[in-house]
Amino acid sequence: MVQSAYDILFNKNTASTGPVSTTPAVTRGKLFEWQKNSPLKLGKQMITITVGAENKKFLVHADLITRQPRIFRRLRVSRSVDTGLSVGWFDVFQPISCSVFARLLQFAYHGKLFPGISLDTLWHLYIFANKNKALDLEDIIMNRIMATYRSDKQFFPEPRHIELGYNSTKENSTGRKFLALCYATMMHVNTKLPSTPIYDNGVLLELGKKCDGLSTDVANFTNGKGWINIKDWDPRYASECLYHHHAWGVECESLS
Structure with missing residues (x-):
């Protein structure tokens, strides 16, 4: 039975029935400068990873797969059998966009x-x-997301990003919490200043219907136990730790 790229990436319960090929595969990948000047001490063995609809080839140090499990947790790369070869080249597929994979x-x-x-x-x-349960990476990305929205007081998440975040992350994710609170703030601002809405009320109301759980989350965060008074508070300027996974009072390691 031949494993599909999906099975290899997401660790489906399939078993290989034959030896792993040790023949180097032809690749058009190349190393970027930021790979060459990495502070990590990595071996010379490389793998190729084909990424996205463009089928772009990336060369990656094999050691990186095991040294960065939070990123490559679900990526399974075939290794060469002991035939004396010093370098084994194996091509696997990563179904995300090239820009995301490069970052x-x-x-x-x-x-x-x-x-x-x-x-x-x-x-x-x-x-x-979020999908790969890389909690520390989630926290660091949320820091950058918040910093980006703080660049302008009129700069709120676009409806398409709220829809993307809500329809693509798990329930109770910190990203959903941020988006729900921003949504509530936008609705409040629109009510307070109807002549200069952030986004049209009709667009926001329709968004509440499209995003399963958004309206419930807004109600829970602003009216439920421990609710937040959205009238006097802007979720973009809150402590970053509000959207982290560690408990309150614990020293934060993700403020970088």
Whole structure:
């Protein structure tokens, strides 16, 4: 039985019936400068990873897969059998966009997010981290998301990003909490200043119908136990730790 790329990536219960090929595969991948100047001490063995609809090839140090499990937790890469070969090249597929994968690699090689990441890519990075239970990476991405929205007081999450976040992350995710509170703030501002709405009320009301759980979350956060008074508070300027996974009062390790 041949494992599909999906089975390899997401650890489906399939068993290999034959030996692993040790023939180097032809690749068009290349190393980026930020891979070459990584502070990590990595071996010479490389793998190729084909990414996204463009089928772009990325060269990645094999050691990185085991050294950064929070990013590659579900990525399973075949290794060569003991035939004396010093380098084994194996091509696996990663079903995310090239821009998102490149940013994940940058984080894996350097332990930090690089500057200049678009909100589209940031939200897709957050979704990847959420699906793969990389909680520390989620927290760091949320820091960058918050910093981006803080650049302008009129800058709130676009409806498409709220819909993307709600329909692509797990219940009770910190990303959903941030989006729900921003949604509540926008509705309040629209009521207070109807002549200058952030987004049209009709758009926001329709968004509440499209995003399963959004209206419930807004009600729970603003009217339930421990509710937040959205009239006097802006979720974009809250402590970053409100959207982290650690308990209150614990020293935060994700403020980077």
